[in-house]
Amino acid sequence: xxxxxxxxxxxxxxxxxxxxxxxxxxxxxxxxxxxxxxxxxxxxxxxxxxxxxxxxxxxxxxxxxxxxxxxxxxxxxxxxxxxxxxxxxxxxxxxxxxxxxxxxxxxxxxxxxxxxxxxxxxxxxxxxxxxxxxxxxxxxxxxxxxxxxxxxxxxxxxxxxxxxxxxxxxxxxxxxxxxxxxxxxxxxxxxxxxxxxxxxxxxxxxxxxxxxxxxxxxxxxxxxxxxxxxxxxxxxxxxxxxxxxxxxxxxxxxxxxxxxxxxxxxxxxxxxxxxxxxxxxxxxxxxxxxxxxxxxxxxxxxxxxxxxxxxxxxxxxxxxxxxxxxxxxxxxx
Amino acid sequence: xxxxxxxxxxxxxxxxxxxxxxxxxxxxxxxxxxxxxxxxxxxxxxxxxxxxxxxxxxxxxxxxxxxxxxxxxxxxxxxxxxxxxxxxxxxxxxxxxxxxxxxxxxxxxxxxxxxxxxxxxxxxxxxxxxxxxxxxxxxxxxxxxxxxxxxxxxxxxxxxxxxxxxxxxxxxxxxxxxxxxxxxxxxxxxxxxxxxxxxxxxxxxxxxxxxxxxxxxxxxxxxxxxxxxxxxxxxxxxxxxxxxxxxxxxxxxxxxxxxxxxxxxxxxxxxxxxxxxxxxxxxxxxxxxxxxxxxxxxxxxxxxxxxxxxxxxxxxxxxxxxx
Numbered sequence: 001x002x003x004x005x006x007x008x009x010x011x012x013x014x015x016x017x018x019x020x021x022x023x024x025x026x027x028x029x030x031x032x033x034x035x036x037x038x039x040x041x042x043x044x045x046x047x048x049x050x051x052x053x054x055x056x057x058x059x060x061x062x063x064x065x066x067x068x069x070x071x072x073x074x075x076x077x078x079x080x081x082x083x084x085x086x087x088x089x090x091x092x093x094x095x096x097x098x099x100x101x102x103x104x105x106x107x108x109x110x111x112x113x114x115x116x117x118x119x120x121x122x123x124x125x126x127x128x129x130x131x132x133x134x135x136x137x138x139x140x141x142x143x144x145x146x147x148x149x150x151x152x153x154x155x156x157x158x159x160x161x162x163x164x165x166x167x168x169x170x171x172x173x174x175x176x177x178x179x180x181x182x183x184x185x186x187x188x189x190x191x192x193x194x195x196x197x198x199x200x201x202x203x204x205x206x207x208x209x210x211x212x213x214x215x216x217x218x219x220x221x222x223x224x225x226x227x228x229x230x231x232x233x234x235x236x237x238x239x240x241x242x243x244x245x246x247x248x249x250x251x252x253x254x255x256x257x258x259x260x261x262x263x264x265x266x267x268x269x270x271x272x273x274x275x276x277x278x279x280x281x282x283x284x285x286x287x288x289x290x291x292x293x294x295x296x297x298x299x300x301x302x303x304x305x306x307x308x309x310x311x312x313x314x315x316x317x318x319x320x321x322x323x324x325x326x327x328x329x330x331x332x333x
Numbered sequence: 334x335x336x337x338x339x340x341x342x343x344x345x346x347x348x349x350x351x352x353x354x355x356x357x358x359x360x361x362x363x364x365x366x367x368x369x370x371x372x373x374x375x376x377x378x379x380x381x382x383x384x385x386x387x388x389x390x391x392x393x394x395x396x397x398x399x400x401x402x403x404x405x406x407x408x409x410x411x412x413x414x415x416x417x418x419x420x421x422x423x424x425x426x427x428x429x430x431x432x433x434x435x436x437x438x439x440x441x442x443x444x445x446x447x448x449x450x451x452x453x454x455x456x457x458x459x460x461x462x463x464x465x466x467x468x469x470x471x472x473x474x475x476x477x478x479x480x481x482x483x484x485x486x487x488x489x490x491x492x493x494x495x496x497x498x499x500x501x502x503x504x505x506x507x508x509x510x511x512x513x514x515x516x517x518x519x520x521x522x523x524x525x526x527x528x529x530x531x532x533x534x535x536x537x538x539x540x541x542x543x544x545x546x547x548x549x550x551x552x553x554x555x556x557x558x559x560x561x562x563x564x565x566x567x568x569x570x571x572x573x574x575x576x577x578x579x580x581x582x583x584x585x586x587x588x589x590x591x592x593x594x595x596x597x598x599x600x601x602x603x604x605x606x607x608x609x610x611x612x613x614x615x616x617x618x619x620x621x622x623x624x625x626x627x628x629x630x631x632x633x634x635x636x637x638x639x640x641x642x643x644x645x646x647x648x649x650x651x652x653x654x655x656x
Binding site: 025061062064066067069071072073074075076077078079080081082083084085087099102103106107111112113114115116117118119120151152154175176203250 | 396398427428429430431432437439447449450451456457458461462463464465466491492494495498651653655656
C-alpha cells in the first residue's frame with residue numbers, strides 16, 4: 001500500500017474507472033487547461049491538478065473542457081446520464097452551484113421521482129469546497145447542507161485519501177446522482193491508499209478514534225480538527241471518540257445513535273454555517289431519538305452566521321478549530 | 334401543395350397525431366372544469382403542427398425534451414394517451430405513476446426525456462442526450478422544444494453555445510406563441526431569435542407553425558444536418574396559443590377579436606384539411622376522427638376509474654438504492 005495524496009487518490013480513481021467503463025465521461029472548466037491553445041496540453045491537469053493525465057489517456061471526446069457555462073454542462077451531464085452515459089461533471093468551486101442550482105435540484109434530483117421510477121441518472125458532480133484559501137466569500141463555502149436537503153441527491157464528503165478514492169469509485173458506479181465534495185485544504189493530505197480499485201459504501205460512518213467520555217462527530221476537513229482536539233483532550237485525561245459519517249445523504253443514523261447511546265455527550269463539528277446545517281440536523285436527530293441517553297446538551301461547533309471573510313485573521317476565526325472543540329467539550333463534561 | 338410530397342399513409346399519420354393532440358387538449362379543458370384533475374395544465378391546442386411536423390422525422394431512439402406545455406410533444410413522439418390522461422388525473426396507471434403530473438410526463442422508452450416545469454430547463458439536458466448520441470456514433474438526434482419565453486433564459490443561451498462548439502446533433506425548436514405566460518413576447522425579447530442563433534453560427538429559420546408541411550420541411554432539413562454531423566439548428570416556429578397560459582387563465586389580455594381571428598385564420602387542422610382536399614382523404618379523415626374520439630373517451634374513462642397511487646408510493650422512487 002502506497003502513501004499518496006488525497007489529490008492523487010482521486011486521480012487514481014478517475015483513471016481506473018474511465019479505463020474500466022467506456023461510458024464514463026468527464027466535463028468541466030479547465031479539466032485539462034490549455035484547450036484550444038498552442039502551448040502545452042493538459043497544462044493545468046485541472047484547476048487543482050486532480051484530473052491530470054486523463055486527457056492523454058482517454059482523449060478529448062471523453063475528457064471534455066467546457067465553456068464557463070455551469071448550467072449547460074451540468075445539465076448536459078444530466079441529459080447524458082439519463083440516456084445511458086456515466087458522466088462526471090466538475091464544478092471548480094461548489095459556490096458556482098449558485099448558477100446551476102436549477103439543474104441540480106429541480107432536474108437531476110427529481111428525474112427518478114417525477115418520472116415514476118423509470119429514470120436512472122448515474123451522474124457525479126465533483127466540486128471543491130471549504131474555507132482556508134484566503135479566497136473570500138464566493139470560493140469557499142461549505143454548501144453541503146444545501147444539497148443534503150434535497151431528496152434524490154447523495155452527498156459525499158471524503159476526509160482522507162483512502163476514503164477519497166473508495167468513495168469516488170463508489171460514486172461513479174452508483175446509479176443515483178452524487179454530489180462529491182472535496183475540501184481544497186485536504187488535497188495535499190497524504191495517507192495509505194491501496195493500488196487497485198475498491199469502493200467505500202455510502203451511509204457507513206467511520207469510527208476514526210475510539211473514546212468513552214465524549215463523541216465528536218465531524219465531516220471533511222473537520223475530521224482533522226476533531227482528531228487534533230481528541231489528542232489534546234487525551235493528554236488532559238478526556239477520552240474522545242471521533243466519528244466521520246463520510247456521507248451526509250445517506251446519513252449513517254444507526255452508528256450515530258449507537259455511539260450517542262453509549263457515550264451520552266456529543267459535540268458536532270461542522271464547517272458550514274450554523275442555521276440548517278449538518279450540526280443542527282444531527283443535533284435534532286439525536287435529541288429526538290436518544291434524548292434519554294444524553295447526559296448534557298448537544299454542542300455545535302460551526303462557522304458563524306456570516307460569509308467567509310478575506311482577511312487572514314478573520315478567516316482563521318471563521319473556521320472551527322481544535323480549541324473551539326475543546327472548549328465545547330469542556331462545557332459539557 | 335407540399336402535401337403531394339408525402340404518401341397517403343404519412344398524411345394520415347400527420348393528421349392523426351395533430352387531431353389526437355387537439356381532441357386530447359380540448360377534452361382536458363372540459364375535464365378541468367369538473368374539478369377532478371388536480372392542479373393545472375398548460376394546453377398545446379393550436380400548436381399541433383409544430384410538434385407533429387418535427388416528430389414525424391424521429392424514431393423512438395431519437396430524443397426530445399419538452400416544456401410545461403408538453404402534452405403535444407408527448408403525443409407526437411408516440412407516448413400513449415391512456416398513460417398520459419391517467420397521469421394528468423394523478424392516477425397510479427399514469428405514465429409516471431401519478432407522481433409527475435401534466436408538467437413532468439416522460440417516457441424514456443419513447444425517447445421522451447420529460448416535459449419540464451422550469452422554462453428552458455430542458456435545453457441543457459437535451460444537449461446531454463445529443464452528446465450521448467454523438468459519442469455513440471449512432472446518428473440519433475435530440476430535439477429541444479422550448480417556447481419564446483425560454484429564449485430569454487440563460488440556460489438557453491448557454492445551451493446554444495455548447496451545442497455549437499461541440500457540434501451536437503440537436504435542433505432547438507422555439508415555439509413562439511406570442512406570449513410568455515401573460516406577457517407579449519415583443520414586450521420582453523430584444524432582436525430576433527434567428528439573429529441570436531446566427532450570433533452563435535447556428536443556422537436558423539423562421540417557420541409558419543400553422544402549416545405542418547412547412548414545419549416538416551424545415552425540420553427535415555435541420556434533422557438531416559444534425560444526423561450527418563452538421564451540428565445544431567434553431568427553428569423559430571410561429572404558432573397560435575388557443576387557450577390562456579394555463580387552463581385557469583381567463584386570457585383577458587388578448588381581445589376577443591384577436592382570439593377569434595386566430596382560430597379562423599391560423600388553424601393548422603383547417604389548413605391541413607384544405608391542403609389535402611384533392612387527395613380523396615375525406616373518408617379516411619372521418620374514420621380517424623371517430624377513432625380518436627373513441628380513444629380519448631376511453632382514456633378519460635380509464636383514468637377516472639383508475640386508483641390513485643398507494644401511499645407507499647409517497648417515498649418510493651427517490652433513489653435507485655439509498656440505504
